Amino acid sequence: MKSFLKYREIWLLAGIVVLIGLISTRFPGFADPANLRQVFNDTSILMILALGQMVVILTRSIDLSMASNLCFTGMVVAMLNAAHPAIPIPVLIVIALAVGLVLGAINGFLVWRLNIPSIVVTLGTLTIYRGTTFVVSGGAWVNADQMSPDFIDFQRAAFFGLPVLSWIAIIVIALFFLVMTRTAIGRSIYAIGVNPTASVYAGIDVGRTKFIVFCISGIIGGLAGYLWISRYVIASVEVANGYELNIIAACVIGGISIAGGIGSVGGAVLGALFLGIISNALPVINISPFWQMAISGSAIILAVVLNARGERRQGRIILRKAEAA
């Protein structure tokens, strides 16, 4: 039991339950399964993005360009759809993944081959990708009316009681769980974050692995691009502007250490869920939306403080043993 409580995910989950309980006292319908399903669906995109960011942060890197990638890819698929409504949605999704992959690979290449710190690379591509969106679209928006019904409805179709968007999130979560715990690349990602030097000696190619994680975050950004645009039915240059920090915030609340090596799929998902619940709940419990920013800021600080407490190394036990004896 004691070791069970050591997992920060359990604490985070408890926090979320408490949060839902608190909200329910002000708005009884909030804890209804139907409503919770909807909260999950509303948070799906953030969860997916947080997972993509997580693998990057685990390797002691950061990807600030995810939201710009999302914006660019979303615009590309929206324009494609507007121009050629006949292209089937699965093909569009594959295109979105591919475009995202290319953008991620550019980040990864610069980090890998030129050894530029990832924060600098992605700070640069953050503006480049969004700017390129403007160039590609000529600044024009793609509106709901220009999108094909399939494009919009795909993620909304219900499937065993859940919309496809939720299912996509569930599949992505499962995939990440599998990759991070059951595959060599997943374990290499952790190893690099824990100890890059030792990883080299263990035969892990650190540079190449970093390249791969940026490709992963790129693919995720691309996927989220399609999902975002078809969800909010408008593609513009301003889509998800500043959202990169929300993604990182979700990871931080989820207990993913910015110093790398520590964090789990469950943590990232719960961190995103936490933020999702807050943004969902504030309007319904009649707290002015102007409070939202301050609340999520406080939540981030609280989460970091608590995580740091948990990480703090306990002193040696020699003396305690000696005293007990």
Next chain:
Amino acid sequence: MDTTAHHGKVDERLPASAPRLTLTGISKSFPGVRALHNVSLSLYPGQVTALIGENGAGKSTLVKIMTGIYQPDSGEIGIDGQVTTLPSAHAAFGHGITAIHQETVLFDDLSVAENIFLGHAPRTRFGTIDWRTMRKNAREVLETMRAGHIDADARLKDLGIANKHLVAVARAMSIDARIVIMDEPTAALSMKEIEELFLLIEFLKSDGKAVLFISHKFDEIYRIADRYTVFRDGEMVGEGLLKDTGQNEIVRMMVGRNVDHIFPQREPKIGAPVLSVSGLSHPTEFDDIGFELRKGEILGFYGLVGAGRSEVMQAIAGITRTSRGTISLDGTSIAPKSAADSIEAGIVYVPEERGKQGVVIGLPIFQNVSLPSLARTSKSGVLRLAEEFSLARSYTERLDLRASSLSQDVGTLSGGNQQKVVIAKWLATAPKVIILDEPTKGIDIGSKAAVHGFMAELVAQGLSVIMVSSELPEILGMSDRVVVMREGRIAATYDNKGLDAETLVRTAAGIAA
């Protein structure tokens, strides 16, 4: 060239078995530095070869070439008689070459089983990692090494340093390594743990592994190794069988000259107490520490690794907080809250970990030296470069620093020269008490003698020295008195007159006489 240089180069008494790994004519240069020049090395199955050389002789570079981290500029690598290349760490891994390093390079936040199997974990038929088999295999490997007490699911950071070494060896076993490189594996181990490690090495030998053993400690080398190779300044100066070669001969090969005695003779002039500590306690690290240090004295602190010696010293130096107790210097009570307070009072602490706690790589030599003395070399906060240079020069030249200029990045210096910068840095604060934590750890014999000579010089000038050391010869050879610590407490204090090693070891280990 020295006449002893190529002693035993050709040895007809080598065993008939073919070498597993041969390095022939390896050279490697870095911008401005020639790390290795035309060196050769052979490792034989079932034998331990000791690689001996001063710091900066090129040992680490060779290890990095053998593990695929560096590529040689020229030369040939042969495995089982086949010429091959090791373009990456992964390739070396594929050839069964594994290295266990001085500072254990494993993964603190991963489990023991994962540390053992990272990179070659057993797979399920879907290609995913088979955790169950992995744990089982990990337990088996640990059992065969008689290390079954280690929990395969424990996180590595919860293990002691000796157990971490065992995990590293288990890793070598698990990849079915055929060539095991041990780079100063005993540096941080206690005597008992070293014994266990030697048992393991015997086990590896009997298993037919080719072992390369790097150490500065001759007793260990003679205990465990079968043959030796000596490097000096990036060149191979000798090799042969240890049973045929005396210690003095090897030392001569290493340093290229005779080293008659290691410890300086001195006539201690001990005065009144300078530093007195009483009842010093810390919530978890140490308890009720009390001792006195007198003017002109070298006080040795002996104990097993983890006995709390460094923590006590760091508390006196203001780096670690204490819960109780008093420290007084020249009769005045002081309560240092930071290293700055201690330095101001006249107590300096030369830390054990040179790279992490000593030098500031990235800054030039003179800035490293002046760092703790900036208050003196600046005027109302404004830097005076001339002062800094003259301060840095006076101390580094006294220590015979080898550098092309004082503006050179300290990171470009060799380890021994970095240590000189570190010592110069603290001496430049004009201290009354200097605490040296493992001052000769990981440095070569030549530099060791220089440091010991310098310590003698310091006390002769009236300074007081505390020397924390885990090396018995050093403790016995240098100290005027010896404090032995065990499990966070002072076990005993001895006058170093007719003191024998056995007493110290027994006291440190808590074995009744």
Next chain:
Amino acid sequence: MTDTPAPRHIPDRLDKPLSSAIFSWEALLVVIAVVIFAVNSFASPYFLDPWSLSDLTFNFTEKGLIALAMALLIISGEIDLSVAAIVALASTMMGMAVQAGAGTPVLVLIGIAVGLACGAFNGLLVTRLGLPSIVVTIGTMSLFRGIAFIILGDQAYKGYPESFAFFGQGYVWWVFSFELALFLVAALIYWFVLHRTSFGRRVFAIGNNPVACQFSGVRVDRIKFILFCLTGLMSGIASVLITSRLGSTRPSIAQGYELEAITMVVLGGVSILGGAGSILGVVLAAFIMGLVTFGLGLLNVPGIVMSIFIGLLLIIVIALPIVWRRLREGRFA
């Protein structure tokens, strides 16, 4: 020891080859600035006009002031993402004071004090609790701006006194604005502090190895705390300027300034990993960003397209020395 060699003389410094000065970061930035200046002059007939050049500086002075302090912070190995939020909160507080009838001196004082307080809050969280600054300031970034939103909601504060307008709109002499003058004076002060004082030396040392600094008697936490306070202070000053320039306060003021300030610092050659950098580089980078945005603005290129140039510049300027070195060593990739 019997054969101790006589002490060898070690020179203070070796004469560096001229090439090291030519290939220095600052020199590269100067070349870039000159090229952009030349291109701007060719591209627009309106560029070479004293008033145009003066207007140009408004594009970077406020962010530049923040970047100066941020440079020190990043050299010490920390970062502050909350600077723009501090600007917003300080501006909101000044707005409240205006409603209460405060005069110009009080307003300036409040702006600076709020900046300082926010910086101190960041500093306390980072140094006292030992938290990573990038995460802490992502949190306080939301918190500070969030407080501004709670206070102001959908309202705006206006009615700043006439005399307050001088800071953001006034001119010291001819076309030299107060903002530019302040930026140049601040740059000079920061240059002196970083490169000529023991405090600056310690900042560099901390960025390279905080642990060794602590062992060497450098009060690492205190210096980091001061740096966070300075960054807050400069954000407070920037808040006074921008509030004065806009003559009003909205909670959304100065959005996105943090990334622009950090871009300036990095473009200026400060290592994002800490330990290296110069104020001259940051000042040059500030001018370059002003030149690029204003020059493209004269051609009516949308701001977002300018940001592509800035992003590319950032990556290219950082990649160039690396690629150059590899090419020279003949081992690319």
Next chain:
Amino acid sequence: MSFLKKLLVTAAFSAAMFVNAAYAENVKIALVVKSLGNGFFDAANKGAEEAAKELGDVDVIYTGPTKATAEAQIEVINSLIAQKVNAIAVSANDADALVPVLKKAMDRGITVISWDSGVAKEGRQLHLNPSDTGLIGETIIKLAADYLPEGGDVAILSASSTATNQNAWIEAAKKVLPEKFPKIKLVATVYGDDDSAKSTDEAKGLLKSYPNLKAIIAPTTVGVVAAAQVVTDENLIGKVNVTGLALPSEFKKFIDNGASQAVALWNPIDLGYSAIYLAHDLAVKKEEAKPGATLSIGRVGKVTLDDTNSAAMAPPFQFDKTNIEKFSKIY
């Protein structure tokens, strides 16, 4: 001439040519919008080009920031001042923050007017309201009330909390509510920041918090689309009516599917046309903008300035199933 110089000159000139083909002695009027890419402003630009063609000697510079902030707009205006344009017609992101920079423009002899979203009086010569503020306020409520004969709860989903014009309309709407529409109860006003994600969250929040909600009024083109999409997604078509101000081309889908009965908007083409026309007349013909003055605007007609030097154009035009098809092809 060195190679480098040649290269620079070529690059510079080609850049200049690309961006602005003619440096002729034409009157340069900048149409500064809140943000580029917005269909509403693109339509206004169409009108502006129309006016330019009609006037003959006018070059329109269509510009604005990509992010709808005052700071970004100030940088744009600064570069326009440096280009010595003859007039600036701006739709402001912030009524107050732009005042200093626009004053500077006027000091340097540039004619400044605001249109669509206004600037405080001292920052411009005149302001052209797309329509009468009171009338818009009344219209947005009426749009909801027309389909709620029994009355009921309605909520407003606005753009950013700092948007000048939206705030004025909401204010006006609240004023007429008690007398003219006593059965309609305004239960909440929320802000979606003209960000589709935020607007979506807020719309969902409204539907959850107020289960009896009958209509969402979104006087902003981004918000109205987001709200209509939410109503569509939650299968509330027929239960909750989305209305407000919308561009027919962007909104047609939701009139068609029934999420909305009707929306309104003025004609952005006419608005852009009028802004350029007025700016031209003030700059070239030196017409004076003073209270009570009547100014003519080409094909649109005449406007009269009130005591704040503001003029209002036509009342908002309503779009519903009968006419959306036609107008969606125009703007």
